[in-house]
Amino acid sequence: MLSSTFRRQATTTSRTVASTSHTSRTTTSRRLTSTSHRLASTSSGPAGSTDAGGPSALKLARQLALVGSIGLAAYGIGSFYPPTLVTYVSPRIAPPPPDPEHPHAIAYVEELESELQSLSVLHEMRTSDDAIEWYETRPYIDVPKEELVNSLTAGSLRGPGKLALPPLVRARKDEKQSVVIMHLGTALCGHEGIVHGGMLATLLDESLGRTALLNLPDKVGVTATLNLTYKAPTRANQFVVIKTFVDEQEGRKVRVSGRIEDIEGNILVEAQALFIQPRYAKMLNSQRLHARLGRPLPDPSEPPIEGSLAPSPAFAPPSPKIQ
Numbered sequence: 400m401l402s403s404t405f406r407r408q409a410t411t412t413s414r415t416v417a418s419t420s421h422t423s424r425t426t427t428s429r430r431l432t433s434t435s436h437r438l439a440s441t442s443s444g445p446a447g448s449t450d451a452g453g454p455s456a457l458k459l460a461r462q463l464a465l466v467g468s469i470g471l472a473a474y475g476i477g478s479f480y481p482p483t484l485v486t487y488v489s490p491r492i493a494p495p496p497p498d499p500e501h502p503h504a505i506a507y508v509e510e511l512e513s514e515l516q517s518l519s520v521l522h523e524m525r526t527s528d529d530a531i532e533w534y535e536t537r538p539y540i541d542v543p544k545e546e547l548v549n550s551l552t553a554g555s556l557r558g559p560g561k562l563a564l565p566p567l568v569r570a571r572k573d574e575k576q577s578v579v580i581m582h583l584g585t586a587l588c589g590h591e592g593i594v595h596g597g598m599l600a601t602l603l604d605e606s607l608g609r610t611a612l613l614n615l616p617d618k619v620g621v622t623a624t625l626n627l628t629y630k631a632p633t634r635a636n637q638f639v640v641i642k643t644f645v646d647e648q649e650g651r652k653v654r655v656s657g658r659i660e661d662i663e664g665n666i667l668v669e670a671q672a673l674f675i676q677p678r679y680a681k682m683l684n685s686q687r688l689h690a691r692l693g694r695p696l697p698d699p700s701e702p703p704i705e706g707s708l709a710p711s712p713a714f715a716p717p718s719p720k721i722q
Contacts, residue, residue, distance in 0.1 A: 496560030496586045504559040511563050511582055520640060520662060521580060524569055532572055536693030537565045538609070546687075552605060553691070560584040566606075568693055574613040579606045579641040587635060594633040600625065602641060603657060603670045609692050610643040611653040611674035618689060619680040620653065623673040633659065633667045651676040 497504040515521070524530065539553040547554040556562045561584045570577035581602070589595035604625055612620045633639065643657035652675050659668040 494585075496558060496584065499558045507559050508563050515564060515567060515580065515582065515638065518580065518638060518662065521567070521569075524578065533569050534572055534695040536568050536570070536695055538568060538693040539565050539691055541690050541694065552601065556587070560586040562587075568609070570610070574610065575645045577606070577610050577643045579643070580638060581641070582638050583633070583635055585635045590632075592635055594635050596627075596629060599629075599633060599659060599668050600627055600670075603627065603659065603668065604672070606641045607643050607655045607657050607670060607672045608674060610645060610657075611655045611672070612688075613692070614645055614648050614653045615651065615674070615676040615680075617676060617680040619683050620651075620674040620676045623652075623675045625670065625672045628669045630666050630668060633661075638662055639667070646671075 497507070499505075524533070525535075539547060539550075542553070547557075549555075552562060553565070557565075562581065563584055564582050566579050566581040568577055568579050583594050583598075585592070587594050587598045589597075604622055607625075608620070608622060612618055638661075640660045640662065641657060642660065643655055645653065646656050647654040652673060654671070654673050656669075656671045658666050658670065660666055
């Protein structure tokens with residue numbers, strides 16, 4: 400009886416120990432497995448990140464190098480060929496007008512005249528089907544220089560860097576329309592590189608006035624109104640084309656309109672004006688005025704002569720002698 404009880408207890412104890420031992424081994428095994436996984440993860444993490452980080456860092460460096468190269472290339476190109484907007488915001492300062500008597504200035508004016516005669520817009524007008532209905536002239540070239548000293552556009556503003564050339568005018572023989580080609584230098588600016596709006600108004604006033612005066616009874620008139628609409632900035636150091644038209648003529652009044660264009664035909668300024676012949680017109684010396692307007696040239700392709708490309712000398716009139 401007792402022996403049977405002892406055997407049962409021993410068997411139970413051995414089973415408990417065996418179960419405990421098995422559980423302990425299982426737990427230990429699971430802990431070792433978990434630890435090994437963590438160790439593997441920890442050991443493989445830095446190695447994996449190093450392998451992935453190498454190509455990533457190299458790719459970033461290449462991208463930065465590419466961006467830097469593009470930036471340097473863009474800066475170099477922009478320095479030599481700056482975009483239009485950049486030249487408006489941060490313009491380059493142009494050199495002052497040269498001495499008109501300097502050989503370089505004389506050669507510059509002659510080169511401009513050659514360029515003017517080679518303009519495609521001028522060639523098209525000279526060879527058009529209705530070319531016979533137009534004549535060509537150069538205002539001011541027949542006027543003695545001493546009479547132009549106090550003239551704004553033919554005296555004060557004449558010279559290299561300003562109005563280097565006398566304007567070239569092509570006008571219809573009925574005087575209802577004209578085309579004026581002229582070069583605007585860098586010394587005529589308000590904002591650096593942009594021709595002053597007042598300068599453009601002056602050129603339109605003179606060009607429209609020429610057309611209007613030749614349609615008045617006594618060929619003498621004054622500006623009554625001049626309305627301008629500036630469409631785009633007019634860049635300096637370029638040829639421009641001024642076109643004028645007679646809109647209406649009645650008695651002593653002539654209404655004209657016109658515009659300034661660049662060589663490509665882009666409209667820069669538009670204008671409308673009213674010119675009136677004063678009642679005292681017959682008392683004025685109209686012959687001197689008409690000489691300034693220009694006469695038809697026998698050979699328009701020939702450049703102006705008698706040194707009229709050079710600016711008028713600026714000298715004061717002689718002082719009266721004191722008796």
